[in-house]
Amino acid sequence: MMTGKIAAVNGPVVDVEFSGAEALPGMYEILEALDRFGRQVTLEVMEHLSQTRVRCISLATSINVVRGSEVRSTGKVIEVPVGEKVLSRVLNVLGQPIDGLGPIEAEKMKPIRRRDKKFLLNPEMRERQKFEILETGIKMVDLLFPLIKGSKNGILGGAALGKSLLTLEVIHNVVHKHHGACVFTGVGERIREGHELYHELKRTGILDRVALVYGQMDEPPGARFEAILTGITLAEHLREKNQDVLFFVDSVYRFAQAGMEVSTLMGHIPSETGYQPTLSSEMSEFHERIQTEAAGSITAVESVYVPADDLTDPAVVTIFSYLDSIVVLSRARVQKGLYPAIDPLLSSTVNLDPDIVGKRHFDIAQETLRILRRLEELNHIVSVIGIEELSKSDRLLYERGLRLQNFLTQPFFTAELHTGRPGAYVPVGQTLNGCRMILDGRFDQVPEDKLYLIGELQERRREG
Ligand SMILES: Nc1ncnc2c1ncn2[C@@H]1O[C@H](COP(=O)(O)OP(=O)(O)OP(=O)(O)O)[C@@H](O)[C@H]1O
Numbered sequence: 397m398m399t400g401k402i403a404a405v406n407g408p409v410v411d412v413e414f415s416g417a418e419a420l421p422g423m424y425e426i427l428e429a430l431d432r433f434g435r436q437v438t439l440e441v442m443e444h445l446s447q448t449r450v451r452c453i454s455l456a457t458s459i460n461v462v463r464g465s466e467v468r469s470t471g472k473v474i475e476v477p478v479g480e481k482v483l484s485r486v487l488n489v490l491g492q493p494i495d496g497l498g499p500i501e502a503e504k505m506k507p508i509r510r511r512d513k514k515f516l517l518n519p520e521m522r523e524r525q526k527f528e529i530l531e532t533g534i535k536m537v538d539l540l541f542p543l544i545k546g547s548k549n550g551i552l553g554g555a556a557l558g559k560s561l562l563t564l565e566v567i568h569n570v571v572h573k574h575h576g577a578c579v580f581t582g583v584g585e586r587i588r589e590g591h592e593l594y595h596e597l598k599r600t601g602i603l604d605r606v607a608l609v610y611g612q613m614d615e616p617p618g619a620r621f622e623a624i625l626t627g628i629t630l631a632e633h634l635r636e637k638n639q640d641v642l643f644f645v646d647s648v649y650r651f652a653q654a655g656m657e658v659s660t661l662m663g664h665i666p667s668e669t670g671y672q673p674t675l676s677s678e679m680s681e682f683h684e685r686i687q688t689e690a691a692g693s694i695t696a697v698e699s700v701y702v703p704a705d706d707l708t709d710p711a712v713v714t715i716f717s718y719l720d721s722i723v724v725l726s727r728a729r730v731q732k733g734l735y736p737a738i739d740p741l742l743s744s745t746v747n748l749d750p751d752i753v754g755k756r757h758f759d760i761a762q763e764t765l766r767i768l769r770r771l772e773e774l775n776h777i778v779s780v781i782g783i784e785e786l787s788k789s790d791r792l793l794y795e796r797g798l799r800l801q802n803f804l805t806q807p808f809f810t811a812e813l814h815t816g817r818p819g820a821y822v823p824v825g826q827t828l829n830g831c832r833m834i835l836d837g838r839f840d841q842v843p844e845d846k847l848y849l850i851g852e853l854q855e856r857r858r859e860g
């Protein structure tokens with residue numbers, strides 16, 4: 397191992413000078429330094445500045461790192477513990493436990509950056525791949541954007557539209573029923589939410605099947621950027637052990653943003669979009685690792701923060717292209733109290749296919765979408781000329797549309813605090829039956845608010 401000296405510290409960017417007698421540490425190699433209080437600071441090599449000097453990004457706060465202090469090279473890139481032992485634990489980007497429960501005695505350590513890129517599935521396997529639906533118990537999701545094992549699903553929306561709660565609800569409902577493991581990666585989001593999730597998982601008894609990786613908003617950009625790679629490394633290893641893995645990220649946008657910060661700090665010139673020139677390669681490198689193999693699968697649910705509600709933001713658009721399902725949350729629906737605030741007309745998916753969900757499901761979904769689209773158009777007319785002016789048939793469609801729209805709202809288990817109602821899990825069969833009955837006009841006489849924030853339809857009918 398070589399030793400060098402800190403030559404310059406510029407925020408999270410640290411330059412290290414070596415004597416030049418030996419080869420410099422390689423790209424992404426980890427260097428260890430001590431700050432002036434004797435705390436270890438991990439640096440990752442990002443660039444070779446000269447034959448004796450490397451530029452690193454710090455993965456912990458570098459505020460107390462001083463010039464001239466000694467740095468040791470390790471000959472390694474970031475390696476994290478993998479395997480069953482990480483379940484129920486909380487890790488940071490370096491794979492160190494941050495839950496205060498002692499060291500993780502893992503069977504194996506794995507580098508978070510992969511060199512063996514055997515990315516493409518062989519075509520034969522793709523043919524044999526069966527589509528398996530993971531029921532979420534969330535009406536709108538199961539009906540219109542079914543979660544297929546091995547797919548990549550995005551939850552998009554501006555600030556405070558319910559991305560995190562929808563992600564948590566999926567975790568809550570799917571992990572309970574599903575017999576695989578789950579990896580949750582918190583990237584650049586609130587530390588409080590990280591704590592809440594941990595305690596919620598513990599309370600509901602599913603913590604032992606979940607591994608948590610956090611690189612939250614208090615961490616330097618390098619740590620926020622790499623945390624997602626740490627998360628996917630844990631998921632990949634569980635998949636190799638024949639498991640079906642659910643992989644959650646909140647939020648992928650923060651990964652893009654951290655990449656931009658790193659790029660700017662390194663002095664790279666942004667592309668004309670304002671983001672780092674490496675944005676799409678970073679996104680693809682990460683997303684290509686989410687894939688299904690003979691042994692097991694990885695199903696990804698990623699929340700995507702949309703800055704200023706602008707769906708044409710270049711980073712958001714780049715993320716789009718890797719997703720099979722795009723569930724868009726809208727502010728207009730939040731303002732009407734329609735939770736989950738999924739806008740079915742802005743969202744899209746390749747998973748809603750009669751060969752996957754079956755013909756009946758497909759037809760009900762298409763009919764529902766048709767009515768919701770008509771409702772949207774009629775809403776504009778009604779707001780101008782009033783409901784009285786609608787033709788008889790339009791009025792019928794309008795009122796049926798309102799009932800359908802209300803039926804597709806749902807009280808969440810994870811939002812009990814916000815709604816004051818107990819959560820409801822609705823099996824997809826019940827969702828289909830409910831929609832079918834409304835589409836057939838069997839609820840035309842029931843006031844529409846009776847269908848608001850309920851679970852299944854039957855129970856309501858008995859009451860009403
Ligand atoms: N399904 C829901 N039912 C009831 N209330 C909800 C629901 N989803 C979201 N909310 C309300 O909206 C608030 C914001 O939700 P959440 O934190 O999930 O948003 P977010 O999109 O993750 O926001 P941010 O971009 O700030 O992370 C919640 O605190 C809650 O009051």
Ligand SMILES: [Mg+2]
Pocket residue numbers: 559560561585646
């Ligand atoms: Mg959030």
